[in-house]
Amino acid sequence: MPLFIEEPLLPGQQEEIKTLYGMTGIPIALGERLFTRQDVRPYFKAGCIDIVQPDVAHAGGISETRRIANRTYDVGLAPHCPLGPIAFAACLQLGFSMPNFVICEMSWQMHYNAASHDLHTYISNPEVFAVSEGSVSLLEGAGLGIVVDEERVRMEDGEFREGKVGAWRNPVWRGPDGALREW
Secondary structure (H helix, E strand, O other): OOOOEEOOOOOOOHHHHHHHHHHOOOOEEEOOOOOOHHHHHHHHHHOOOOEEOOOOOOOOHHHHHHHHHOHHHOOEEOOOOOOOHHHHHHHHHHHHOOOOEOOOOOOOOOOOOOOOOOOOOOEOOHHHHOEEOOEEOOOOOOOOOOOEOHHHHHHHHHHHHOOOOOOOOOOOEEOOOOOEEOO
């Protein structure tokens, strides 16, 4: 059986999620597009969510994400994290401190990252994200546990400002019929 079904419907469809929840024994996870406790509360109250997936980069940082993920409604936490090393380290630190932490996604070698820009690109200590037996160890360094490669960040910022590289844009995904798709 799958660990969970992720985001089976778009936000705002609490009744439909509740109906789906009653039709399956597979846990339902959602929340990557819900940014506040108030956004998530209707799903919690409806009892139609097993795992909440707040995105620390969009939900007000570590503090608000922690508030969203608290165990008031007895749900698991699986932070949504398709971004870079700072967001991933924040999600891990949050997860390591929460008793309801289940799993955390990571953007290492994901299809939407360019070959030269990945989870390890902008940190000097990529070994902290080493995966061993399916897990990443507790980050023990100062702050979030990573060391940002400030020289690389400044270099690429300069190249951007000089027009040598263009701004990163979200990829646009289209289906065989040309219609826009979720990524």
